[in-house]
Amino acid sequence: MENCPEIRVLIQWLNGALPSEQSAEIESHIESCSECHERLLSLTDDAALQPPSNPDDVLGSNETFTNEPHFRSMRERLSRNVGWLKSDAPNPDADANGPENGQNGSLKNMLAVAVDPVEQKTVEASPASTHNSEPGNVAEQQTLSTDAIRIDGFLLEKHIGSGGFAHVYKAWETELARPVAIKLLDKNRVDARNRHRFIREAKAASSVQSPHVVQVLSSGEANNGQPYIAMELVEGETLAQWISKRTRSLDSESIKQGIRLLIQICRGLQAVHDASLLHRDIKPGNIFVDATSSTAKLGDFGLIRFLDDDTVTLTRAAELAGTPAYMSPEQTVPNADLDATSDVYALGATLYQTLTGQPPFRGSSVAILKQVTEQLPLPPRQLNENVSADLETICLKALEKEPQRRYASAASMAEDLAAAMEGRPIQTRPLSGPGKLIRWAKRNRALANTVSLLFLSLLAGSIISTTLWLSSDFHAKRSEQNAIEAKANAIAAEQSAAELAQSRDQLIQSVKKMVSTVFTRKSAYLALSGQDREKAVSQISEIYQAIIDGQTQYDSDLMRELIGDIADATEVNLELSNYGRVADLLQISLNPAEQLVVVNGFQLEDRVLAAKVYNQYGDWLNEYQPNREANKQGTAIWKAKNVPNLQAAEAYRKAIEFADVDAEPDSDIAFERLYADWRLIFLETPAEGVSDQEHKSTQVAKLFGLLQRVKSLRQDNPELSAKWMMLHQRMLASIAKRHQGQESVDYRIERAQVLKEYVAKLERRGEETFWYDRSIAVNDFFIGLGLLRTANATLAKPTILEAIDRLANLAGAYPRVVQFRADLAEALLVIANIEWSESPNEDAMNRFDEALTAFELCLKTDSEEIGLRRRIAHVYDTVGARHLQREDRAAAASCFEKGLSHIRIVLDAPFDGDLKESDAQFVKAMEQKLAAVRSDE
Numbered sequence: 001m002e003n004c005p006e007i008r009v010l011i012q013w014l015n016g017a018l019p020s021e022q023s024a025e026i027e028s029h030i031e032s033c034s035e036c037h038e039r040l041l042s043l044t045d046d047a048a049l050q051p052p053s054n055p056d057d058v059l060g061s062n063e064t065f066t067n068e069p070h071f072r073s074m075r076e077r078l079s080r081n082v083g084w085l086k087s088d089a090p091n092p093d094a095d096a097n098g099p100e101n102g103q104n105g106s107l108k109n110m111l112a113v114a115v116d117p118v119e120q121k122t123v124e125a126s127p128a129s130t131h132n133s134e135p136g137n138v139a140e141q142q143t144l145s146t147d148a149i150r151i152d153g154f155l156l157e158k159h160i161g162s163g164g165f166a167h168v169y170k171a172w173e174t175e176l177a178r179p180v181a182i183k184l185l186d187k188n189r190v191d192a193r194n195r196h197r198f199i200r201e202a203k204a205a206s207s208v209q210s211p212h213v214v215q216v217l218s219s220g221e222a223n224n225g226q227p228y229i230a231m232e233l234v235e236g237e238t239l240a241q242w243i244s245k246r247t248r249s250l251d252s253e254s255i256k257q258g259i260r261l262l263i264q265i266c267r268g269l270q271a272v273h274d275a276s277l278l279h280r281d282i283k284p285g286n287i288f289v290d291a292t293s294s295t296a297k298l299g300d301f302g303l304i305r306f307l308d309d310d311t312v313t314l315t316r317a318a319e320l321a322g323t324p325a326y327m328s329p330e331q332t333v334p335n336a337d338l339d340a341t342s343d344v345y346a347l348g349a350t351l352y353q354t355l356t357g358q359p360p361f362r363g364s365s366v367a368i369l370k371q372v373t374e375q376l377p378l379p380p381r382q383l384n385e386n387v388s389a390d391l392e393t394i395c396l397k398a399l400e401k402e403p404q405r406r407y408a409s410a411a412s413m414a415e416d417l418a419a420a421m422e423g424r425p426i427q428t429r430p431l432s433g434p435g436k437l438i439r440w441a442k443r444n445r446a447l448a449n450t451v452s453l454l455f456l457s458l459l460a461g462s463i464i465s466t467t468l469w470l471s472s473d474f475h476a477k478r479s480e481q482n483a484i485e486a487k488a489n490a491i492a493a494e495q496s497a498a499e500l501a502q503s504r505d506q507l508i509q510s511v512k513k514m515v516s517t518v519f520t521r522k523s524a525y526l527a528l529s530g531q532d533r534e535k536a537v538s539q540i541s542e543i544y545q546a547i548i549d550g551q552t553q554y555d556s557d558l559m560r561e562l563i564g565d566i567a568d569a570t571e572v573n574l575e576l577s578n579y580g581r582v583a584d585l586l587q588i589s590l591n592p593a594e595q596l597v598v599v600n601g602f603q604l605e606d607r608v609l610a611a612k613v614y615n616q617y618g619d620w621l622n623e624y625q626p627n628r629e630a631n632k633q634g635t636a637i638w639k640a641k642n643v644p645n646l647q648a649a650e651a652y653r654k655a656i657e658f659a660d661v662d663a664e665p666d667s668d669i670a671f672e673r674l675y676a677d678w679r680l681i682f683l684e685t686p687a688e689g690v691s692d693q694e695h696k697s698t699q700v701a702k703l704f705g706l707l708q709r710v711k712s713l714r715q716d717n718p719e720l721s722a723k724w725m726m727l728h729q730r731m732l733a734s735i736a737k738r739h740q741g742q743e744s745v746d747y748r749i750e751r752a753q754v755l756k757e758y759v760a761k762l763e764r765r766g767e768e769t770f771w772y773d774r775s776i777a778v779n780d781f782f783i784g785l786g787l788l789r790t791a792n793a794t795l796a797k798p799t800i801l802e803a804i805d806r807l808a809n810l811a812g813a814y815p816r817v818v819q820f821r822a823d824l825a826e827a828l829l830v831i832a833n834i835e836w837s838e839s840p841n842e843d844a845m846n847r848f849d850e851a852l853t854a855f856e857l858c859l860k861t862d863s864e865e866i867g868l869r870r871r872i873a874h875v876y877d878t879v880g881a882r883h884l885q886r887e888d889r890a891a892a893a894s895c896f897e898k899g900l901s902h903i904r905i906v907l908d909a910p911f912d913g914d915l916k917e918s919d920a921q922f923v924k925a926m927e928q929k930l931a932a933v934r935s936d937e
Contacts, residue, residue: 150224166198168181238289247357269298273410287299348398351417355384361375391420582616618649653680656677700735741790773810855872873899873906
């Protein structure tokens with residue numbers, strides 16, 4: 001490890017941000033370093049860095065990525081290895097005598113899991129697995145034509161699906177004149193072992209009789225010796241497809257419809273279990289929904305296993321069987337003893353996806369398997385507010401890590417689901433506070449002894465308190481001996497209280513250390529993958545909630561510590577725009593913060609804490625909700641405009657209530673009051689009869705008054721904490737936005753001075769400055785834009801170039817942060833337009849290419865961002881027009897084609913917004929431009 005590159009350098013290498021020579025050195029080192037293999041595997045658990053299922057997809061639609069060394073080498077390795085990982089052929093890159101060539105099947109299986117994406121992939125599925133896959137992903141699969149295949153009594157009509165080992169065709173049964181589904185073992189998989197497994201599936205599935213299970217009609221062999229199974233044909237779609245169509249609109253009615261389908265599947269699965277069978281691959285892709293969405297049937301028995309079977313007959317030793325995102329924790333252990341509760345867990349994961357639109361855990365297969373065993377899923381209601389408390393309780397019970405805590409049967413789960421639908425009480429109840437803490441302790445053994453001590457002390461204290469009460473009652477009636485016993489009990493109570501305090505302190509210190517490790521340095525937090533950041537916040541939130549719920553007596557000091565830690569973590573996530581994580585933290589801190597103030601008689605330190613938490617709540621409401629609405633409308637997060645938010649205004653007013661006390665002007669309570677006043681200015685609506693311009697002037701006047709107070713305080717006390725500096729520069733930015741021309745530029749320049757002064761102070765202390773570097777870069781960018789608007793291009797260009805240098809460094813160091821790359825792309829686009837206006841030459845066109853590359857890299861990190869795709873489409877349109885001006889029609893046509901590919905994805909996205917019509921018009925306009933260019937060619 002001594003000569004290994006740092007993690008940040010590996011990240012830059014993975015993202016193609018290193019010079020060619022340095023990249024080659026890193027690649028050479030990695031080839032011979034097993035430690036770096038492990039480090040890279042952990043890095044590539046992030047979905048943004050996963051290799052594609054098809055090596056050719058590495059290039060996407062932008063050929064500029066061929067210039068990035070790591071993409072070239074990754075493509076070459078995947079081209080050689082993906083086929084090997086999915087076949088029984090030797091590894092083309094391995095030593096012929098090495099273990100990869102058949103001596104270690106489990107190693108090969110692990111490698112296949114690591115390369116293949118993601119939740120829907122069945123690990124080592126049987127030859128009968130029929131989950132959907134794209135044609136061509138498995139190079140050695142048979143051709144899918146029906147011409148050469150003959151099966152007595154059946155006419156094959158068309159291919160309708162494929163898995164890793166089998167294909168499914170729609171067919172016509174001639175004797176009974178009915179449509180059926182024919183499942184055919186891939187001709188390249190026909191051997192004695194797979195034939196046996198295929199026949200076993202047919203026999204097992206045919207023994208199950210239920211209207212909610214796909215019925216097996218017959219089995220046999222085709223004319224060429226391929227085994228087949230004839231099954232009932234369900235005309236419609238899979239539950240996975242059904243959910244996908246409703247992911248953006250999982251309202252109460254859609255949820256009810258989905259629950260009705262799952263109740264049927266629960267009953268079908270119960271029939272499977274009654275036949276002494278275990279399905280082992282329950283998931284939305286293996287549930288079939290008819291065209292009316294009224295009937296659901298369970299299918300695909302490729303991993304079926306007899307409950308009383310002690311032999312390993314369906315999979316080799318040490319292989320996993322199932323689909324990672326739906327596998328129970330015990331199913332992740334090869335050859336573990338499984339029972340019906342393992343299928344119940346998979347039902348719970350399927351229910352979770354029906355309620356939220358996504359499985360409980362996401363990421364690469366390796367990452368999911370780790371989460372399944374170590375992490376609790378996010379409660380469904382945090383992802384979808386339309387989920388009822390009862391449905392969330394049912395879902396989380398089915399997803400319990402310990403089998404004995406789940407539903408004992410699929411039938412009992414069906415009963416609770418039916419009760420929830422009919423408004424009747426369900427049998428299961430949410431986990432209590434102490435129960436949550438005990439469950440957390442079992443999954444976090446490092447603190448288990450401390451937690452155990454805490455509960456033992458609580459129990460001892462409770463017993464001793466009862467004993468003391470009884471002793472005092474008998475004291476007047478009993479002998480002196482009882483008085484001695486009572487005294488002994490009092491001493492024991494004091495000892496127990498001391499032990500309780502010690503154990504509580506140990507627990508809190510352990511948790512505080514965890515919080516400080518995760519959140520002390522923003523750079524370390526950002527270096528984590530998105531999944532790891534989510535996991536860190538989720539675990540800390542769960543720990544704190546469990547401690548709060550586990551109290552038997554209210555402890556103000558403890559609550560003050562906990563709420564303070566949560567507020568610090570919230571502040572970091574607000575700064576980094578991790579609004580989903582902020583929601584988790586605020587859910588814990590809001591009510592306890594207010595309760596703390598009331599219980600302790602409105603003490604000043606508690607008022608400060610409550611005001612801070614409510615200010616954070618206001619910021620979350622003001623930032624997250626408009627951004628969420630913007631996402632629904634298909635606009636980019638970083639382009640979303642804040643709109644007046646009544647809930648946010650109420651939160652800030654609540655903060656003012658707590659902070660409304662006489663205090664020193666530079667005190668913490670004064671800061672929270674001033675902060676709330678500042679934020680409320682922008683949420684006030686114009687009074688009746690007041691014009692928008694008059695209202696804006698009033699807002700600016702109020703804002704300027706608050707700014708003067710902050711400036712005066714900072715001048716009198718230049719050592720005021722970072723939060724005062726940040727408030728100062730944010731106020732300057734607010735005023736700059738509300739002015740035009742040179743006046744706006746002047747406020748931006750003043751803001752730059754405040755920021756640079758603070759950054760210099762941090763550098764002298766040896767503290768990190770990257771987040772403030774971003775603020776400086778964005779501020780310089782807007783100064784440059786302001787100078788352009790005042791016709792001062794001479795000063796504008798170097799200012800924007802300086803901003804580009806800062807943003808490029810940040811984007812290279814933190815490739816997972818889309819915001820940095822998006823800022824860089826916008827800045828590059830501006831400088832490209834400036835240089836084009838100066839001289840429309842090849843150098844200017846290269847600038848446009850740089851901007852497009854930066855935009856496309858954003859999509860590599862966040863491919864779901866519809867607003868980003870729209871922005872990229874319009875940029876391609878602009879650059880295409882520039883190429884036409886230079887009479888480079890081939891380059892123009894390429895830009896129009898790429899722009900169209902992005903805007904068509906936007907147009908097909910399931911959102912209902914005002915931009916739909918303009919998107920359609922834009923598509924037509926680009927199609928006309930492309931047609932015109934091609935006709936001229």
